[in-house]
Each structure stands twice: as structure tokens, then as C-alpha cells.
Amino acid sequence: xxxxxxxxxxxxxxxxxxxxxxxxxxxxxxxxxxxxxxxxxxxxxxxxxxxxxxxxxxxxxxxxxxxxxxxxxxxxxxxxxxxxxxxxxxxxxxxxxxxxxxxxxxxxxxxxxxxxxxxxxxxxxxxxxxxxxxxxxxxxxxxxxxxxxxxxxxxxxxxxxxxxxxxxxxxxxxxxxxxxxxxxxxxxxxxxxxxxxxxxxxxxxxxxxxxxxxxxxxxxxxxxxxxxxxxxxxxxxxxxxxxxxxxxxxxxxxxxxxxxxxxxxxxxxxxxxxxxxxxxxxxxxxxxxxxxxxxxxxxxxxxxxxxxxxxxxxx
Amino acid sequence: xxxxxxxxxxxxxxxxxxxxxxxxxxxxxxxxxxxxxxxxxxxxxxxxxxxxxxxxxxxxxxxxxxxxxxxxxxxxxxxxxxxxxxxxxxxxxxxxxxxxxxxxxxxxxxxxxxxxxxxxxxxxxxxxxxxxxxxxxxxxxxxxxxxxxxxxxxxxxxxxxxxxxxxxxxxxxxxxxxxxxxxxxxxxxxxxxxxxxxxxxxxxxxxxxxxxxxx
Numbered sequence: 001x002x003x004x005x006x007x008x009x010x011x012x013x014x015x016x017x018x019x020x021x022x023x024x025x026x027x028x029x030x031x032x033x034x035x036x037x038x039x040x041x042x043x044x045x046x047x048x049x050x051x052x053x054x055x056x057x058x059x060x061x062x063x064x065x066x067x068x069x070x071x072x073x074x075x076x077x078x079x080x081x082x083x084x085x086x087x088x089x090x091x092x093x094x095x096x097x098x099x100x101x102x103x104x105x106x107x108x109x110x111x112x113x114x115x116x117x118x119x120x121x122x123x124x125x126x127x128x129x130x131x132x133x134x135x136x137x138x139x140x141x142x143x144x145x146x147x148x149x150x151x152x153x154x155x156x157x158x159x160x161x162x163x164x165x166x167x168x169x170x171x172x173x174x175x176x177x178x179x180x181x182x183x184x185x186x187x188x189x190x191x192x193x194x195x196x197x198x199x200x201x202x203x204x205x206x207x208x209x210x211x212x213x214x215x216x217x218x219x220x221x222x223x224x225x226x227x228x229x230x231x232x233x234x235x236x237x238x239x240x241x242x243x244x245x246x247x248x249x250x251x252x253x254x255x256x257x258x259x260x261x262x263x264x265x266x267x268x269x270x271x272x273x274x275x276x277x278x279x280x281x282x283x284x285x286x287x288x289x290x291x292x293x294x295x296x297x298x299x300x301x302x303x304x305x306x307x308x309x310x311x312x313x314x315x
Numbered sequence: 316x317x318x319x320x321x322x323x324x325x326x327x328x329x330x331x332x333x334x335x336x337x338x339x340x341x342x343x344x345x346x347x348x349x350x351x352x353x354x355x356x357x358x359x360x361x362x363x364x365x366x367x368x369x370x371x372x373x374x375x376x377x378x379x380x381x382x383x384x385x386x387x388x389x390x391x392x393x394x395x396x397x398x399x400x401x402x403x404x405x406x407x408x409x410x411x412x413x414x415x416x417x418x419x420x421x422x423x424x425x426x427x428x429x430x431x432x433x434x435x436x437x438x439x440x441x442x443x444x445x446x447x448x449x450x451x452x453x454x455x456x457x458x459x460x461x462x463x464x465x466x467x468x469x470x471x472x473x474x475x476x477x478x479x480x481x482x483x484x485x486x487x488x489x490x491x492x493x494x495x496x497x498x499x500x501x502x503x504x505x506x507x508x509x510x511x512x513x514x515x516x517x518x519x520x521x522x523x524x525x526x527x528x529x530x
Contacts, residue, residue, distance in 0.1 A: 042342075042355060286382070
């Protein structure tokens with residue numbers, strides 16, 4: 001027996017099967033109960049996050065424009081993601097190539113500096129002028145490059161073989177900036193890749209599990225293509241050195257491996273792969289940590305993308 | 316011309332009827348004048364689409380903003396601890412030390428205030444934990460770097476005075492006291508925000524009422 005004071009009861013008639021966002025907070029109401037409310041006999045659904053009620057008997061919709069605009073938004077979003085992938089690929093290629101070339105230039109400038117001190121202490125300028133009396137233009141360019149061209153300077157190959165290489169190696173071992181550069185490159189490049197991965201994992205909720213690895217694959221292909229093209233085109237200023245002299249940078253490549261940019265790109269891609277695989281978990285943790293529940297519910301797609309449901313853990 | 320809205324029971328077009336919010340749920344309802352059937356007036360799907368986009372974008376931006384501000388303040392705090400504060404300790408200049416400590420306390424206070432307003436759902440010790448965790452991660456990274464570089468750049472040798480990393484860790488620990496002390500201010504700020512926000516919404520509601528009444 002019920003008294004008149006008993007509040008009218010809502011009857012559960014089913015549950016929402018498709019996607020339907022809460023009109024107030026944007027939470028996806030998928031899986032929520034459809035209720036028959038007692039006041040007007042309407043079908044309603046209650047948002048579990050903000051408690052707002054939404055009617056389900058809705059008449060009418062405004063024609064096809066909503067769907068068309070949804071297509072436009074989806075297209076713009078797809079273009080944005082495509083542009084982001086392109087930028088990520090080109091940036092990755094540029095960053096790894098620039099870092100590898102910076103290593104080479106750093107080593108080459110050490111080679112040039114060590115060679116310059118040997119060149120001046122043994123008065124190689126006079127030796128060159130006497131050895132090649134008929135090639136004064138080449139001699140002048142060689143002497144000028146030794147003093148002024150830095151990493152592109154001319155270096156005596158014989159000096160390099162006789163002990164120059166060893167002395168450069170020792171100088172590099174003593175150099176803190178060189179160690180610092182290597183350390184920073186080997187930590188910051190994978191870290192940058194991981195951050196990119198986190199961003200892509202959040203931008204692409206449609207990809208799950210190992211399918212997310214398509215991102216590092218695309219970025220890697222783009223970066224490798226761009227780096228290889230630039231690497232082949234980068235020949236340096238034209239030079240006319242005398243016989244037995246080569247560029248410092250080509251000798252530096254005996255210390256810094258040719259494929260160092262590939263190693264760096266590989267590290268970046270490892271970071272990127274780790275980032276895309278664990279990115280959404282990290283973002284979910286940060287969203288829970290930093291955003292109030294109602295605002296966090298708007299980013300519920302980060303949970304739904306991995307087959308989970310956002311639920312605010314009440315204190 | 317308004318979009319057609321046909322009563323699902325008797326077929327009367329309800330398009331010309333004004334939808335009023337009901338007292339129970341706040342839904343925009345129309346009551347059919349012929350059969351008394353109550354129907355919900357749909358929201359414009361374009362507006363719904365735009366609103367859902369806006370809500371998500373705002374949440375993402377808020378998240379990024381929090382991250383940037385928090386990291387920015389933590390990096391600023393660490394930079395002051397590593398360089399000027401360590402230098403002041405090495406010089407043994409009490410006045411300089413006090414000035415820098417006060418500046419750092421203000422920075423930590425601002426960070427605490429920001430966290431308190433931005434993450435009101437987190438308790439005091441959780442917010443303090445976030446602040447300390449950021450510094451702990453930074454300290455761990457700096458320690459590894461210093462070890463790998465043989466402390467060349469950070470100069471962590473004890474001969475020249477206190478280790479900058481120890482100064483940083485001490486300052487971060489000291490900032491916990493500032494976070495505790497600023498809690499009443501945070502509560503005050505939150506209350507002021509709530510009152511201000513509800514005031515704004517009251518004004519909006521009043522405006523909407525006036526517009527509806529046609530005055």
C-alpha cells in the first residue's frame with residue numbers, strides 16, 4: 001500500500017545503445033538507462049556526471065544541415081590530423097638530421113682546430129707554396145680554408161693518419177660540451193618523440209592498440225625520405241684544395257658514423273611508439289588529476305577510445 | 316518560419332507554440348492544445364554540435380593551460396633555487412638569501428593559489444603532492460644529468476658551497492609550508508569565484524527572462 005506522499009517512480013524502459021552526448025557537459029550517455037518519467041509520461045535520460053535531464057522524444061530535427069556540418073567538421077579534423085602528421089614527419093626528419101650534422105660539425109671543428117695548430121706550428125703554408133709552385137690558386141684557397149672555413153676547412157690527410165685522428169679523439173673525450181650535446185640529443189630526442197606520441201594518441205581516438213603504431217610508421221617514412229634527400233644534396237661550398245687535403249667534415253665522418261641521423265631517428269621513433277601506446281593512459285591520469293569532474297567528462301572520449309567509461313571517483 | 320513540430324498523438328503542428336522550461340527537469344516542453352500531450356522541443360542540432368565541440372575544445376585548452384602554467388611556475392621556482400639562491404648561500408649573504416626566499420615563497424604561493432582554483436576537486440595534500448611530484452621528477456632528471464656530466468655544469472662539488480640540487484630540494488620542501496599557509500586564501504578565492512560566477516549566471520537568467528517577457 002502506498003501513501004500520497006510517496007514520490008512518483010520513474011520506470012526503466014531500456015538503455016541507450018548509440019552515442020548521445022549530454023547537452024550540458026558533453027558526457028557520452030551510451031549505456032545509461034532510458035526512463036519513463038511520471039510527470040508528463042516522457043522518455044528521459046539522466047546524465048550521471050551533471051545530473052541534467054534530457055528528453056528523448058524530440059521533434060523535429062532541422063533537416064540535413066546538422067549532418068552536413070558534422071561532415072565538414074570531420075573533414076576539417078581529418079585535414080588537421082593529416083597536417084599534424086606531415087609537420088611531425090618533417091620536424092622529426094629536420095631535428096634528427098640537424099642534430100647529426102651538428103655532431104659532425106662539432107667534431108669537424110675540433111679536427112680543423114687541431115689541424116690548424118699543427119699547420120701553423122710546422123709552417124705548412126711555406127711547405128705548400130714550395131711544393132705546388134704551379135697551383136697558386138689552389139694553395140691560396142687551401143691555406144685560407146685552414147684558417148677560416150671552420151668545419152669545411154682543408155685538412156692534411158697524412159697528418160690525420162699519422163696521429164691527428166687520435167689527438168681529436170682525445171680532445172673530444174675531454175670536451176664537456178661534446179658530452180653534453182650527445183647526452184641531450186640521446187635523451188631529448190626520444191622524449192620529444194614520446195610527447196608527440198601522447199599528442200597523436202589523444203588526437204586519434206579511432207585507433208586502438210597496435211594500430212596506433214601506424215603513426216610512428218608514417219612519421220618515420222616521411223622523416224627518412226626528407227633526411228635522405230637533404231643528406232644527398234648537402235655538399236658544402238665548392239672547394240679547390242691541393243692534393244692530399246680534404247674537408248674536415250669528411251674526416252669527421254670517420255668518427256661520427258654516417259648513419260648517426262638514422263640512429264637518432266630510430267630513437268625518436270621508439271619514443272614516439274611508446275608515446276602512442278601509453279599516451280592516452282597518461283592523458284587520462286592528467287585529466288583526472290587536473291580537471292574538475294564536469295570539465296573532465298567532456299574529454300570522456302579518451303576513455304571510450306579504449307573501451308572504458310569515464311567515472312568520477314568521488315572523494 | 317519555425318521548423319515544423321508535429322504532435323506525435325494527434326498530428327497538430329506545434330511549431331507556433333512557445334516552448335517553456337518545465338519546473339521538474341528544466342526541459343523545453345510544448346503542450347499540445349488539442350490532445351494535451353506534452354512533447355519536448357528539440358534543440359537545434361547545429362547548436363548541439365557546436366556546443367559539444369566547444370565544450371571539448373575548452374576542456375582540452377584548460378588542461379593544456381593548467382599544464383603550461385604549472386610547469387612554468389615549477390621551472391621558474393627551480394631556476395631561482397639552482398642559480399640565485401645557491402649563489403646567495405655560497406656568498407653567505409643573509410639579506411640576499413632572505414630576498415630570494417621571499418620571492419620564492421611568493422611564487423610558491425601563486426602556484427598554490429592557482430592549483431587551488433584550477434583543481435578544486437583535489438584535496439590540499441593531493442595538490443601539494445602534484446607540486447612536489449613535478450619537482451621530484453625535475454630533481455631526478457637533473458641528478459642523472461649531473462652524474463653523467465661529472466657535475467661539470469651544475470658544479471655540485473661540496474668544496475664551493477651547498478649543492479644546487481640540495482638547495483632546490485630544500486626549497487621545494489619548504490614550499491610545502493607555503494602551500495599549507497595559503498590554504499585559507501585559496502578557500503577565500505574559491506568562495507569569491509563561486510559568488511562571482513553565480514552572480515554572472517543570475518544576471519544572464521534575468522536578461523533571458525526579460526527577453527522572454529517581451530518587455
